[in-house]
Amino acid sequence: MNFQRRITSALLTCAVLAITVLAPLAHAQQAVFRITAIPDESPTELARKAAPLVKYLESKLGVKVEFTPVTDYAASVEALVNKKVDLAWFGGFTFVQAHVRSGGKVIPLVQREEDEKFRSVFITSDPTVKTLADLKGKDVSFGSQSSTSGHLMPRSFLLDQGINPEKAFRRVAYSGAHDATIAAVASGKVQGGALNISVWDKFVADKKVDTSKVRVIYTTPPYYDYNWTVHADMPAALRQKLTDAFLSLSPATPEGKQILELQRATKFVPTKVENYKGIESAARSAELL
Template sequence: MYLTSFLRRRALLLAGLLSLAAGVQAQQVFRVTAIPDESPTELARKAAPLMKHLEKRLGMKVEFVPVTDYAAAVEALVNKKVDLAWFGGFTFVQANNRSGGKVLPLVQREEDEKFRSVFVTTDPAIKTLADLKGKDVSFGSQSSTSGHLMPRSFLLQAGIDPDRDFKRVAYSGAHDATVAAVASGKVQAGALNISVWDKLVADKKVDTDKVRVFFTTPPYYDYNWSVHADMPAAQREKLTKAFTELSRDTAEGKEILELQRATRYVPSKVENYKGIEAAAKSAGLL
């Protein structure tokens, strides 16, 4: 009987230790996601070196978790299904509101302090925003800052209401898809992120003799890497340092920053996105 009791206690202890070990191991996976503003293959390509860098700096496995749409990225961080998320300015505002102020911007690219959108077309008759009246025009995702919200905001400031003045409003879902829609003639014009446009031009993935920029917006704050406020301060500091230490002077830093289309990363704050919040409210999108 004593032997049976001893074995039972030993089995329970072993089960407890295994359960604890499994729990610790599960906690050692740091999950990252990003709004799908480009094709899945492009997002995965851009993410891979950064995930390796974060693994080294955090001392744990880092896993990139793709999502199907912008709303899924918001919900993933709000519900703490992921630890870090790449948001556009508008998706950050949505996540911050949805969480009751519990989602915080950690860092942003220096470029995101003065970000812009571009309007492109193949139609030689389109030279100004006013020329878009009566045309088929594409935005990116409805939740995109640079592919929808801010272009819509600047259109409204110019006295043009897309829902009233355009023949048709289309949503391509991603910046590169917007360019493809314009190039193929599915729409006469489209609005997208200037960074993606510049990359497509540099990679010769768009015929600039056919597709051209006819309007560039004024600057605004945009993308950031966000975390949940429940993340321990020490881990937030470690993460911030992992981003801000990246430099083009090192091979690793150069590769990551070029893939992320960044000069460098700088700390961000909630106040940077008050303008986008106001624009979303005035456009009836928040």
């Protein structure tokens, strides 16, 4: 009987030791740092852009990093606000929405240098359209309703010129993404479209659009746009690690060059909430916030 008790006691001790030793290891193995991005381009393009960045962040953070796609812009906001992801690539307007939705509990870390003076373009394939005024009575497409460069800021600049989309255009459409807007204009489904200038420039450079048929009729004034944002509950040390990782990206290294080119960036720079006050004002003026 004593022998059996000793055996049972020994087994229990081993079990406790196993749990004590293995539990932290299991937790460490399960730790995943999740990032997401507004779906402003096709899912395949977003995944292609994310892959080398994920690998780079894994090396800098020392944890597994996963890209978590979302179905729409609102889902990216909810994912970060509810801490389902750790890091989100937002447009200026989506950042403002997340900032308001969270009660100021999200923090923008970095933006591309290009995002300090970002622009949108209006394009057309209709030879009769030369100016924004010529779009009156036509079908015009924006991107997503929550897009900064594909909707909010183009709408804001239209309103500045006395053009109310719902009153001036025959039909207002929402393509959902910048590349989809180009496709809609190129196919003649709409006579005009507004989108992110960097996506337009990329399509032109890659010869994915026939510029003899589709052309820019208006380029907006500059404004602040995209950024990488985290929840304010993220430890300060981890926020700093992330910031340093982005600021360290350099075109002088093969890895940095690949990531920056895919992100359409020359470099990343620090950013702050105050940079997006203009976008918040535009959203409130357009009654979109």
